[in-house]
Each structure stands twice: as C-alpha cells, then as structure tokens.
Amino acid sequence: MLSYLSPNTQWVLLSTLILGIAAGMIGCLAYWKRQSLMSDALSHAALPGVVIAFALTGVKSLPVLVLGAAISSLLGALLIQGIRSSSRIKEDTAMGIILSVFFGFGIMMLTIVSRSAGGSQSGLDGFIFGQAASMVRQDVYTMLIMAALVILVVFAGFKEWKLFLFDPDFAKGMGLSGKWMNSLYLSVLVLVIVIGIQAVGVILMAALLIIPSVSARYWSSSFRSMVICSGVFGGAAGMTGSLLSSIGNGWPTGPFVVLASSAIFLVSLIFGAEKGLLVQALQLRRQKKRHHSNSWQHKTVHVKEAE
Amino acid sequence: MSYAMWILLTASLVGLSCGIVGALLILRRMAMMADAISHSVLLGIVVAYLITRELSGIHMLIGAVIAGLLTAVLVQWFHSRGVQKDASIGVVFTTMFAIGVVLIATKVGNAHLDTKHALMGEITFIPWEKVQVPWLGEIPQATLTLSAVLLLVVFIILIFYKEWKITSFDPALAASLGIPVVLMHYIFMSMVSLTTVAAFDAVGAIMVVAMLITPAASAYLWTDRLSIMMMLSALFGVVSAIMGYYIAVWLDTSISGSMAFATGLVFLLSFLFSPKHGLASRLHYRSAAADS
Numbered sequence: 001m002l003s004y005l006s007p008n009t010q011w012v013l014l015s016t017l018i019l020g021i022a023a024g025m026i027g028c029l030a031y032w033k034r035q036s037l038m039s040d041a042l043s044h045a046a047l048p049g050v051v052i053a054f055a056l057t058g059v060k061s062l063p064v065l066v067l068g069a070a071i072s073s074l075l076g077a078l079l080i081q082g083i084r085s086s087s088r089i090k091e092d093t094a095m096g097i098i099l100s101v102f103f104g105f106g107i108m109m110l111t112i113v114s115r116s117a118g119g120s121q122s123g124l125d126g127f128i129f130g131q132a133a134s135m136v137r138q139d140v141y142t143m144l145i146m147a148a149l150v151i152l153v154v155f156a157g158f159k160e161w162k163l164f165l166f167d168p169d170f171a172k173g174m175g176l177s178g179k180w181m182n183s184l185y186l187s188v189l190v191l192v193i194v195i196g197i198q199a200v201g202v203i204l205m206a207a208l209l210i211i212p213s214v215s216a217r218y219w220s221s222s223f224r225s226m227v228i229c230s231g232v233f234g235g236a237a238g239m240t241g242s243l244l245s246s247i248g249n250g251w252p253t254g255p256f257v258v259l260a261s262s263a264i265f266l267v268s269l270i271f272g273a274e275k276g277l278l279v280q281a282l283q284l285r286r287q288k289k290r291h292h293s294n295s296w297q298h299k300t301v302h303v304k305e306a307e
Numbered sequence: 308m309s310y311a312m313w314i315l316l317t318a319s320l321v322g323l324s325c326g327i328v329g330a331l332l333i334l335r336r337m338a339m340m341a342d343a344i345s346h347s348v349l350l351g352i353v354v355a356y357l358i359t360r361e362l363s364g365i366h367m368l369i370g371a372v373i374a375g376l377l378t379a380v381l382v383q384w385f386h387s388r389g390v391q392k393d394a395s396i397g398v399v400f401t402t403m404f405a406i407g408v409v410l411i412a413t414k415v416g417n418a419h420l421d422t423k424h425a426l427m428g429e430i431t432f433i434p435w436e437k438v439q440v441p442w443l444g445e446i447p448q449a450t451l452t453l454s455a456v457l458l459l460v461v462f463i464i465l466i467f468y469k470e471w472k473i474t475s476f477d478p479a480l481a482a483s484l485g486i487p488v489v490l491m492h493y494i495f496m497s498m499v500s501l502t503t504v505a506a507f508d509a510v511g512a513i514m515v516v517a518m519l520i521t522p523a524a525s526a527y528l529w530t531d532r533l534s535i536m537m538m539l540s541a542l543f544g545v546v547s548a549i550m551g552y553y554i555a556v557w558l559d560t561s562i563s564g565s566m567a568f569a570t571g572l573v574f575l576l577s578f579l580f581s582p583k584h585g586l587a588s589r590l591h592y593r594s595a596a597a598d599s
Contacts, residue, residue: 036393037339044513087584089333093524096338097574100517104567107427107513111561128426129408203426203513207401214394251412258405265398275389 009246012132015140015147016199016238016257019192020208022147024234025154026192027213028227029185032165036213038080040206041095043193045076047106047202050127055113060124062139062198066146069194076102077186103202129252130201132242139198146195150188154227157184162223199242201254208234211261218272233268237261311552313434313447318552318566320453321506321518322544324460328502329523329544330537331464331495334475338520339393340382343400344496345503345515347378349407352504357410368452368504375500376493378403404512427563428511449508456505460498464537467491472533510563517567518544525570525577528584543573 005013030039046069053068054060076098083094110124126134135143154161163171164181172178189209196205216230241257270277332341351374355366378399385395437445464471474481474491482488499519506515522543526536550573551566558565579586 031391031394034391034393036391036397037342040342040397083578086586086589087528087578089524089527090336090338092336093333093338093520093527096342096516096520097524097571099342100513100567101521101571101574103513104517104564105571107564108555108558108560108568111564112558115559129412204401204405206397207405210394210397211401214390214398217390248413252408255405255408255412258401259409262398262402262405265402 005246008137009133011137011140012135012199012246013239013242015135015143016132016242016253017235018144018147018151019196019199020212020234020236020238020257021231022150022192022234023196023205023208023238024212024216024230024232025151025227026188027209027211027234028216028223028230029154029161029165030189030209031213031217032223033185036210037092037095037206038077039189039193039209041080041099042073042076042190043197043202043205044099044106045102046070046073046194046197047103047127048072048109049075050197050202051106051109051113051124054124055109062135062142065127065198066142066194069197070190072102073190073193074186077190106202126201126252127197128201128203130197130199130204130254130257132199132253133246135198143195143199146191150192151231153184153188158224158227166223199238199253200257201252204254204258207258207261208238211258211265212237215261215265215268215272218268218274218276221274233261233264237264310434313450314430314562315549315552317430317433317447317450317453317509318548318562319545320450320457321509321515322522322546322548323541324453324457324502325506325515325518326522326526326541326544327457327464327537328460328498329519330526330533330540331471331475332499332519333523333527334533334536335495338524339396340379340496341499341503341519342516343382343396344375344378344499345507345512345519346400347374347403347407348500348504348507349512350374350403350410351500352507353407353410368456368501371504371507372497372500374403375496375503379493379496426511426513427561428507428509428514430509430562433509449505453505453509456501460502463494463498471495475533510566514563514567517570518547521567521570521574522547525574528577528581531583543570543577547573 030036049068049070049072050065052072053065057064080091080094080098083089083097084091114124160171160176160181163174163176164178164185168178171181192209193205196208200208212233213226213230215233216226219229220226237257237260240260242253244260245251245253245256268276273279332338348371351370351372352367355370359366381399382392382395385398386392390398433447433449436448438448438451440446440451470481470486470491473484474486474488478488502519503515506518510518523536523540525543526540529539530536547569548566551569552562554569555562555565577585582588
C-alpha cells in the first residue's frame, strides 16, 4: 500500500513513525517522573520561540525554528521551577500560568508576524495543530537525526534512567548525579517536544507523549517492556495519524495522531493483558465462582455434620 | 454603546467570572483540571452544534457542561483504576479536544466554527450579534450569556460560601461535617465548564486558562483571606482584560492573546512586589535577617 504514496509522503510517514517512537519512549520517563502534564505546558510554551525565531531569521527552516522552540520551552521549564520554589504557588498552577501566558504571547506574535509576512502566509499556523504534509526533505532529515538521538539516549543509559526514576536515593549512592540526570531528562523531553511540533503541533504534542505510555501500562509488567510497548504504540499512532490526515486537503495532522493513539489506548484499556478491563472482569468472575463453590462445600459439610 | 465599549465590557465580564471561579480553582489544586475542561468543552460545543445546527446560548451551555462533567468523571475513573492523575487528565482532554478539532476540520468547517476561532475566540465579532432584551435594549448575545453565567456563579458561591471554603481548605473536615464533598466537586466542575464556555466565544479555549488561573494565582500572593482573594482575582481579571485590549489595539494583534499576556504581566508584578509573598520582600527580609 505504501508504494502508492508519493515519495515525499513516504518520507513524512517515516519521520512521524520515528517521532512517535521517540515520544512514546520519553513519555514513559515523564509518566514515572509524574510529569505528564509538564510536557503539555512545555509544548505550549514552545510557540513564542518558534514565531520569534521565524521573525528574526525570516526563513522557515526547521533547525532554526526548533532552536527557538527549545529556548522558549526551556525558559518555560525554568520559570515553572522558579515560581514553584520561590513562592507558595503549587506546581500545577505554575504550569497553567506558563502554559497559557506563553501561548497567549505566542498567538500575539503569530498574529503580528503573519500580518507582516503578507499574503504569502508563513505557514506558521501549521505549528498549532501540526501539518506533517508541509515538511520538506530537509525537515525530515533533521527530525530523523534528532529522534534517533533521543532514542539512543534512552537506550544507552537505560539502567541509569531506571535508577533515576524509581530509586533516586540509591542512584545518588551509586554516584549518579541527580542534577545531571535531571538536566538530561529535561533536555530529551524538550528535544522530543520541539521536533514534534511541526508534525503534530504545539497543542497536541503532549498527547503523543502521554497516551502511548499510559496504554503501554496495560501490556507490560516491567519498565523495559513498558518503554518498548510505548515506543511501538507511539510509532504506530504517529504513522497512522499522518496517513489519515493526508487523505483530506489541509487536514491538521495533530488531532489525527491523537485519535490514532486514543484508539490504541481504548483497545489497551479493554483487552490489555495487565489490568485490562476484560482480564479483570474474567478474574473477578473466576474468583466469585471459586468463592461460591467453596462456601457451598462448607455448607454441605455443615449439613452433613449436623445430620 | 460604542463598539469598543462592548468589547471592553465583555472582556471585563470574562475577567470577573473567571477570576472568581479561578480563586476556588487554585485553592482546590485543580489548575490543570481547568486546562483540561477548557479544551474538552470544545467537543461539547461542536456536538451541540451538530445536533441543533445552532451556535447560540443554551445548547452550547448544555453541551459544554456535559463535556466538562464527562471529563471530570472520566479523569476520576481512570485515576481510581490506577492511572496517575496527571496522565489521566492528559489522556482524557487531548482525546476529546482532538475529536472536536477533527469534527471541525472535516465536517462542520463551513460554519463560523473553525479551529482558529476555537482557540482564540473572536471577540471582535461579538458586538455584531445582538439580541433584543426587555428594558436593556440591544445587547450582544455573548455579553448576555456571560452576565447570566456570572450572576449564576456568584449566586452559587455566595449561598454555599462556607461550604466552598471548608471543602476547599479541608475536604476531610468537610466530609466529617456531613458536607457532600463529591457533589460539591461536580457542581464546581459544572461551574468551571459554564464559565469556560461563556468565555469561549470571547477569548477561546486556551486564553480561558490564562484568565482562570493567572489572576487567581496573582491574588493568592497578596492575601490570605478567601473573600479578599476572590475580589482581588476578579479585579486582576478585569484589569488584565482591559490592559490586554489596549495592548492589542496598540500592536494591532490578537486581542485574546494580548489578554493572556496581560494576565502574565499582572502575575509578574505580583510575583516580584507583593508585600507578603513577593520575591522582593522575601529578599528584603532575608537580608534583614542576615544583618541582625
């Protein structure tokens, strides 16, 4: 089926596939760091960076925009950290503030920039809901390289990640610097968010991090299998979503990617081997049966004794 | 009234109602839940539109409240089944929002519902769609809806003021006193959805979050009393709305974006200079303590 598609579409599919894999894997880290919504805040916070980078350079080249996005989302992360640690405002409120204010600022800048860019329209609107079809070969290469880098970082330090997430004190005892790991974690998180914004968009990028990892929980009993499962789900969702959105003219990619991953989530929720609804219902029934037959035996024993 | 006055009035009403609800919201640690609801009401609005083919008043409100409650119930359900709260919020609202956007992008794109509108609102169109109201004359539809929602919200908060206070600060105590905590939670979620959807037309899905969370967080830095916090938060909401409008006029840019930006400015000032919890006063006390 893939051979019917134009070469450019094939490249785009490949890039959303690998993006999904990277996002799924990083999503697991974020899940166990209990920071799923942090990725949402950071992806919204990337918008002003993208727009300002475009306004400064005047070209829509992915590496430049990614750099802008990375700077503004890191700034967002630092501000969230700063607000939380130096005032009595809680983390979720801080995330809400940064998310909405940065996004509002981004929309402000976007309106100004697209007005001055004139009728040609810079195509920056695509960054809100994602427009995978608008990617050129150069963008695809950039994305592939960075996503591969992210995947490599996760695999290369797999043991360290596990320690860092599940037993930070022990990790410290082993001489693993928490500060260093934290910065590395934040860097890969931001990296995967910013490379995804052109294909999936700033608003729904977080979904590609969150949903596959939650779905993977229903199939895995260890962290390793969760990361792998989540990567596979993310990749499948990324590819299916961009394929679906390429059917219609100008359909945004992001929402379709999210729908694809939600479909995977729904299937996992019901049929998942670990804690899936169906498995749990069956277990409950079996237990009930056993309990029933047990108590029935007890009764007959009692009756016999009474006789 | 002139065109600009209607816009300012509508924006101020958004600031007022979001500010009041927002104060309770951040005390209940539900800031991200507001983010979730503001996204998922989009689905409610779109479905209501698909069913009734009307983009006005009551249908939208009902659709939005259902969507908001559905979000709250689903998040709670996933959470009770062992998914982390953060992650379950993330799963639910992104999915509902994505369905809404897909419906708009594919099926109902012909209407005045479009994805851009959903995100940023179109406050500039509000003064054009007026309805006749007895005694008051012609009032824009959105302004009327907002006023009604504001009255309702203020009414619900005032009659159960003590209950809101106790459930927000000490849910365990509230439960032991026999206050229906769960019911209050869902009433509150409905209030958030109502406010969100009423403000939706004016400022769009994402800016509602700014209006709900940021003025309330700023107010939280100035006071320790709930009543004062609510009033301050409403005041900050109105100030940011008006400031945002003038910034937008000055730079000729998106009004809702500028309003969100203005809430950020108010927060920045509060964060730096609030007498009690501001950065400046903290540093001052720290150096004073070091001197003595």
